[in-house]
Amino acid sequence: MSTASLTQQVPISTNTKLDEILNLFDAQFKNKANIRSTTAKERISKLRKLRNLVIEKRSEIAKAIYDDFRKPEVEAEYSEIVPVVVQLNHAIRNLSDWMKPEEVDTPLIFFGSSSKVVFEPKGNTLIITPWNYPFQLSLCAVISAVAAGNTVILKPSEFTPNTSAYLKKILAEVFPENEVAVVQGDYTVSNELLKIKFDHIHFTGSPAVGKIIMRAASEFLTPVTLELGGKSPAIIDETANVKAAAMKLTWGKFLNKGQTCIAPDYVLIHESKHDEFIAKMRERIEQNFGSDPQKSADLGRMVNAKHYGRVKELLEDAVNNGAKVEAGGKVAEGENYISPTVLSNVPLKSKIMQEEIFGPLLPVIKYKTIDEALAYVNAGEKPLALYIFSDKSKNQNDILNRTTAGGTVINDNIVHVTQPYLPFGGVNNSGIGKSMGHYGFKEFSNERAVVKQLHSGSSMQLLYPPYKGYHKKLIDFMLKWLV
Numbered sequence: 315m316s317t318a319s320l321t322q323q324v325p326i327s328t329n330t331k332l333d334e335i336l337n338l339f340d341a342q343f344k345n346k347a348n349i350r351s352t353t354a355k356e357r358i359s360k361l362r363k364l365r366n367l368v369i370e371k372r373s374e375i376a377k378a379i380y381d382d383f384r385k386p387e388v389e390a391e392y393s394e395i396v397p398v399v400v401q402l403n404h405a406i407r408n409l410s411d412w413m414k415p416e417e418v419d420t421p422l423i424f425f426g427s428s429s430k431v432v433f434e435p436k437g438n439t440l441i442i443t444p445w446n447y448p449f450q451l452s453l454c455a456v457i458s459a460v461a462a463g464n465t466v467i468l469k470p471s472e473f474t475p476n477t478s479a480y481l482k483k484i485l486a487e488v489f490p491e492n493e494v495a496v497v498q499g500d501y502t503v504s505n506e507l508l509k510i511k512f513d514h515i516h517f518t519g520s521p522a523v524g525k526i527i528m529r530a531a532s533e534f535l536t537p538v539t540l541e542l543g544g545k546s547p548a549i550i551d552e553t554a555n556v557k558a559a560a561m562k563l564t565w566g567k568f569l570n571k572g573q574t575c576i577a578p579d580y581v582l583i584h585e586s587k588h589d590e591f592i593a594k595m596r597e598r599i600e601q602n603f604g605s606d607p608q609k610s611a612d613l614g615r616m617v618n619a620k621h622y623g624r625v626k627e628l629l630e631d632a633v634n635n636g637a638k639v640e641a642g643g644k645v646a647e648g649e650n651y652i653s654p655t656v657l658s659n660v661p662l663k664s665k666i667m668q669e670e671i672f673g674p675l676l677p678v679i680k681y682k683t684i685d686e687a688l689a690y691v692n693a694g695e696k697p698l699a700l701y702i703f704s705d706k707s708k709n710q711n712d713i714l715n716r717t718t719a720g721g722t723v724i725n726d727n728i729v730h731v732t733q734p735y736l737p738f739g740g741v742n743n744s745g746i747g748k749s750m751g752h753y754g755f756k757e758f759s760n761e762r763a764v765v766k767q768l769h770s771g772s773s774m775q776l777l778y779p780p781y782k783g784y785h786k787k788l789i790d791f792m793l794k795w796l797v
């Protein structure tokens with residue numbers, strides 16, 4: 315079942331009216347030129363105000379997220395608030411440099427001219443975000459868009475109405491609505507927004523909805539950034555420190571109840587390490603969440619009954635097809651609870667190995683040779699993330715060189731998303747374009763190529779018609795010496 319169909323069955327928050335949406339867009343359209351001409355100093359001052367507010371209101375923000383799906387306060391602070399402050403500080407420190415035109419070299423053939431790349435705002439932008447990190451994913455995209463000098467209409471997810479309302483409130487304290495506005499609602503509101511001719515669309519969500527967005531954008535040839543999902547493998551080879559791998563994967567997998575786009579979806583492990591890894595995972599789960607994780611205050615819940623039902627079905631299907639529950643496996647319908655679960659002996663044909671899990675289930679698959687493991691990974695869609703646990707650089711490089719992924723962490727998982735100097739994004743089915751930091755700024759900018767002739771003549775005059783015998787000799791010379 316795709317997340318698109320789930321969304322369509324469960325509209326939750328109140329939809330912003332169509333008239334209001336059109337008025338907002340109209341106001342932003344009229345304000346586009348003003349926002350475009352803002353200086354680095356003006357943009358930085360707004361980003362600073364937003365940063366101070368986010369820090370000051372962190373408890374209120376964490377509460378809104380808790381009210382949506384019981385995300386523990388500490389987890390909300392380090393996975394939703396800290397990354398936003400990291401991105402804000404990074405933009406505040408670097409925006410003046412990012413906005414400067416980039417002088418580029420001039421080959422001999424262009425003698426007498428100079429060239430540069432000018433970063434101009436795309437204009438009126440639309441940002442659509444999901445529910446799983448409702449604050450962080452919305453604000454990080456907004457930060458890049460406003461840093462680059464764009465207006466923004468943000469449509470957060472209908473499944474996290476408290477956070478969406480809070481986003482509207484906090485953004486309104488910094489930006490007038492003709493610069494940044496929040497529009498709330500479900501897929502029907504997205505559909506109305508997609509009928510408008512924006513200059514850029516930044517979408518974070520499932521590949522199924524990503525295709526809907528790209529199709530709609532093609533109507534106006536609007537450029538898109540698609541931050542999508544999929545199955546991100548973790549490979550543990552025969553040299554890895556299994557205890558450390560289990561410690562890190564327990565955190566990365568069960569953070570936010572596995573509802574993380576870059577969560578390790580499944581583990582491929584050398585057969586010699588399989589049993590030790592399973593034992594260490596059991597120990598670590600107990601260490602983090604106690605002997606009955608359902609009672610732990612440090613474990614959130616599935617976002618709603620639909621997503622609970624989808625993940626429960628994946629578990630049942632795997633078990634019915636022969637998977638063994640090594641840890642967890644408990645579910646509780648009324649509270650959308652699924653325990654942190656480790657599965658072995660999982661048939662590759664079962665549903666859990668066919669679709670993104672997006673929940674607290676970790677299939678562990680044994681392999682005999684790395685060739686076999688990589689062939690399995692490469693036969694699937696290109697992942698958003700691929701994690702390598704190995705103590706040998708040679709093995710790490712071999713896996714890097716023979717696979718592709720949006721991002722990779724060696725001997726850890728998920729941490730790359732908060733490294734502000736790195737691009738964040740997927741490849742093909744897991745995403746198009748890059749977000750965060752300088753890469754996010756560039757994604758929301760048009761890189762305009764500018765060549766300036768420094769005098770009234772041009773080196774190209776030598777090639778103007780009427781064509782004579784010497785033209786060919788000139789081209790021979792150019793091919794040999796100038797290009």
Ligand code: NAD
Pocket residue numbers: 317318321322442443444445446447451469470471472499500501504505518519520521523524526540541542543544574575576670672698739740744745
């Ligand atoms: P989703 O695709 O169902 O929804 C995302 C947004 O799209 C929401 O705002 C929703 O209202 C809207 N939407 C839903 N159906 C739509 C439709 N038919 N037409 C137009 N808009 C529609 O995703 P989700 O369930 O909220 O989030 C889970 C997915 O997002 C997972 O696949 C996960 O991997 C992915 N994700 C990716 C990243 C990333 O940075 N790459 C981050 C978080 C989540």
